[in-house]
Amino acid sequence: xxxxxxxxxxxxxxxxxxxxxxxxxxxxxxxxxxxxxxxxxxxxxxxxxxxxxxxxxxxxxxxxxxxxxxxxxxxxxxxxxxxxxxxxxxxxxxxxxxxxxxxxxxxxxxxxxxxxxxxxxxxxxxxxxxxxxxxxxxxxxxxxxxxxxxxxxxxxxxxxxxxxxxxxxxxxxxxxxxxxxxxxxxxxxxxxxxxxxxxxxxxxxxxxxxxxxxxxxxxxxxxxxxxxxxxxxx
Numbered sequence: 642x643x644x645x646x647x648x649x650x651x652x653x654x655x656x657x658x659x660x661x662x663x664x665x666x667x668x669x670x671x672x673x674x675x676x677x678x679x680x681x682x683x684x685x686x687x688x689x690x691x692x693x694x695x696x697x698x699x700x701x702x703x704x705x706x707x708x709x710x711x712x713x714x715x716x717x718x719x720x721x722x723x724x725x726x727x728x729x730x731x732x733x734x735x736x737x738x739x740x741x742x743x744x745x746x747x748x749x750x751x752x753x754x755x756x757x758x759x760x761x762x763x764x765x766x767x768x769x770x771x772x773x774x775x776x777x778x779x780x781x782x783x784x785x786x787x788x789x790x791x792x793x794x795x796x797x798x799x800x801x802x803x804x805x806x807x808x809x810x811x812x813x814x815x816x817x818x819x820x821x822x823x824x825x826x827x828x829x830x831x832x833x834x835x836x837x838x839x840x841x842x843x844x845x846x847x848x849x850x851x852x853x854x855x856x857x858x859x860x861x862x863x864x865x866x867x868x869x870x871x872x873x874x875x
Contacts, residue, residue, distance in 0.1 A: 647725065647873065648698040649673035652716075653680060654707030654731075655798050656761070656787040661706060664862035665869060672873050673702065680712065681790060684797040686805050690715035697723070702873060704728035704820075706858065707830065708798070714808040717815065728820040728872055730865070731830045731855055734808050734838055745799050752792040760795070761787035770826055770854035779859065812841035819845040820872040822865065824853030846872070 649669065651662040659666070659677035666675045678693035689712045697716075703724050705713030710732025717724050752760040761784040766774045773779050790798075821839040823830055832849065839847035848868045850857040858865050 647673050648701035649675045649873065650678060650693065650697050650701045650703050651675060652678045652693060652703070652705040652709030652712050654705075654709045655802070656757075656790055656795065657706070657709075658786050658789055660782060660786055661856065662858060665704075665858055665866050668862070668866045669869060669873070672870055674698075678709070678712070680709070680798075681794050682797065684800045686711050686801050687715050687719075689801065690719055694720055694723070699723060700725055702726045702728075704730065704869065705732060706730045707732055707855070708802060711802075711805055711808065714811055715806060718806075718808070718811055724817060726818040726820075726872065726875070727815060728822065728869060729835075729838060730822045731824060731827050731835075731857065732821075732838070733830045733834050734812065735834065736807050736809075737803065737805070742803050745803070749792075749796050749799055752795050756788075757790055757792060757795065758784055758788045768828055768855040770824070770852060770860055772852070773854070773860060782859070783856070809841070812838065813843065815842045815845075818872060818875040820848065820868060821845050822848040822850065822857065822868055824850050824855060824857040824860065826853060827855045827857075829855050846875075 653661050662677055680689045683689045683692060694716055700723050703713050710729040765783045819842045821835050823835040839845040850861045850864050853860045
């Protein structure tokens with residue numbers, strides 16, 4: 642009899658869809674049955690978590706990227722018995738900072754006034770690694786993902802983030818194999834934040850991907866896939 646292949650649910654980040662996970666979904670097919678959560682149209686992190694759980698197998702490994710990491714933690718809070726292992730990639734757990742809503746409002750305004758593609762062309766060069774800013778194919782992929790959202794759906798995502806639950810109390814209770822992975826030059830979720838997450842989760846493994854911005858799964862897919870393959874086998 643062959644070995645049973647486990648299920649793996651991948652959760653995208655803000656303004657991302659299944660394409661942000663395309664390399665891992667392709668290259669880990671021999672290790673897991675993979676599905677990608679869809680987060681469009683929800684205005685709360687808990688709502689996203691409930692929707693992802695409704696579409697997920699009975700038990701599964703779970704990986705969340707950026708905002709998807711927060712969704713993954715809420716999935717774990719809601720259904721800990723269903724989740725066999727956890728990966729948090731370029732995620733964060735910090736609470737709302739003073740002035741965060743005011744800083745985000747011009748982004749919402751830009752999305753409504755000029756469209757999601759224009760917003761992506763302004764925003765994405767700030768968060769990718771500097772070596773990738775002139776890569777038309779790569780930047781086009783990021784723009785296409787953002788453009789799959791309407792300005793109204795983006796505003797719902799921002800609302801979800803501005804009213805996000807505080808998951809810090811959950812970290813010390815996590816009792817499944819956990820991977821915390823990040824790009825060393827991610828301006829949104831750097832080394833200090835990821836180190837603090839890994840330190841708070843018993844037995845968590847911290848992996849830093851060098852010379853990488855906010856999208857390590859796309860910028861250094863081989864290294865991320867290798868780390869996830871080891872995590873799936875742990």
